[in-house]
Amino acid sequence: MVVLVIVLLVAAGAVGGVAVVYPESGLARRLGFVVIPGDMVGVVRRRIGGNPSDPRFKRVVPDNSRGIQARCLTPGVRHWLMPGVYSVDLAPRVSIPPGMIGLVTALDGAPRPAGRLLSRRVECDNFQNGVAFLLGEGEQGRQLATLPGDASYYINPELFRVDFAPRTHVPDGTVGLVRAKVGRLRPPDQPFGRYVECDVFQDGDAFLLGGGEQGRQLAVLGGGASYDIHPDLFEVLTTATVGPGRQDGLTPAHLRHVNIPVGYVGVVVTLHGIEPPPEDDVIGPVVHGHSNYRLPWKFLDGHGWRGVQQETLRQGGVYALNPWFARIVLIPTRLLTLEWKEKTPTEADNYDAELEQLVINIQGFQLKVNVTQTLQIPASAAPRLVSQFGGEVSRDGLGGLVIDPRPVQRFVERVLGGTVESYLTQVAASATVEDYLTQQDEIRAELAGRVRQNVAEWGITVSDTLVGLSVAQDTELDRIRRLPMTEAHRRRTLEEEVKSAQIHAQIRRIEIAVEREERGLAVAELEALANLLGPEVASVQALLAEVKDMRVPEVISGDAAMMGQFMPWQRIQDVIAGVRREQSGELEAGPRKDELEAGDATPDS
Structure with a gap:
């Protein structure tokens, strides 16, 4: 009996029951054991069985009925499927490069309500659990959730299609502006949609559940970072996407800090x-x-x-x-x-x-x-x-x-x-x-x-x-303008002249005082000589000393008047007269009046 069952199973496998790619013994393959390679995913199709219990699922089924199964086979586990009932096709796993995000479109599921551009979020392990997606009333079409980049996912390609889109990068020193494409309609008197906490627009589901509104958003994206933002949900304006020709007038300068x-x-x-x-x-x-x-x-x-x-x-x-x-x-x-x-x-x-x-x-x-x-x-x-x-x-x-x-x-x-x-x-x-x-x-x-x-x-x-x-060019006005300067200069000149005259007068007073002192000494000498030799002898001696110092030219030419100026007897007479005055005491009275007046005079007198 056991041999008959084995023969039937082997025969069913020979007819094409289960496709096995990973190396296994021929007997294991015919017995329904399946191992999926590390970079692949196994898509299971049931050939024999009842119709789907839920009429909503016509192509991909979550309940193990006839058709393409929502579940898929992943590497690292030995799977067993009834030979002749199931077949397995291999498909490459989804690998999203760095700097990109995955945009998911559900090929089966509940119909999406009219007017909604994106299907609501369903917890399904990043679309790797197709059964949870369908039983959680996941909707057909482009999904609200995205797949982060630089990662691989074991996703059933019969249930989901994944497209790549670049992450949103905002250059350092700038901001990114956000305009929501979906959400509630904002009041007509409000230029901005209401603020909703949604992880800087990376959580589209939180944005919609929080009452996010379409249009311009108040929050901005900080510079020097990249964001996993769904391009079908939000339009992000950066310095790389704005420029000439935009109707709203935005330029890169507007977005700089x-x-x-x-x-x-x-x-x-x-x-x-x-x-x-x-x-x-x-x-x-x-x-x-x-x-x-x-x-x-x-x-x-x-x-x-x-x-x-x-x-x-x-x-x-x-x-x-x-x-x-x-x-x-x-x-x-x-x-x-x-x-x-x-x-x-x-x-x-x-x-x-x-x-x-x-x-x-x-x-x-x-x-x-x-x-x-x-x-x-x-x-x-x-x-x-x-x-x-x-x-x-x-x-x-x-x-x-x-x-x-x-x-x-x-x-x-x-x-x-x-x-x-x-x-x-x-x-x-x-x-x-x-x-x-x-x-x-x-x-x-x-x-x-x-x-x-x-x-x-x-x-x-x-x-x-x-x-x-x-x-302006006006000579009369220039003269009037220079007049105060001219008067000031004249006043300064006069002041300097007064100061100079005062200094000269002081010098003259000093000279007169010196002459006074010298004459006093001469008188004293004459008096001493007169007392010693007698007045007559003293006079004669003084006369001879004066004559000795006279300068007489050796040759005199000219008339008698010219000759008289240089002959010594006129000078001798003057000396004799002076001696007599000195003897009579005139010099003791001090300097002459005209000399004092000359010494005390100033330019102001």
């Missing part, structure tokens, strides 16, 4: 939020918990206003922001030097580009006035400048980093420039040319006070206000 340079502050303009009050100069109050606008749904949950925000982005920071949600306007906080002068085309973007050369008319004279003003905008004052003086208007409603000098330019032109021009016009109407030219310090000080008072209302600080002057 917002970098606030040192010396600047980033004023945030939110493009979504609660409608602010209708008053002008409305600035949104501070909302906590949104991590510098990186979590915009937190900002919206905190009832943040749309428009200019009081909270700014600090210098030196790098921020991964959603350009659909926020626009960042750079305002300088460093020290600015503004000049009223003639500008060149290359200075069109300067903050003082609208400050032109100032020209005022005083008593018919045209004066060119150069004014230089230094100011600094604190970070707390920057939002009001943007709110009041606006900036670039984005036609496509996009945000991102905006380098726009117009808010500061308009403030400088309308507030600062208006103050300076108004004051100088007032001065020109009330002052004379001479007053204007000679009162520069007073004018500068008063102008600085006016400027400081007006800009203080904006919370802005000013320091140096300089007023220079360049005169």
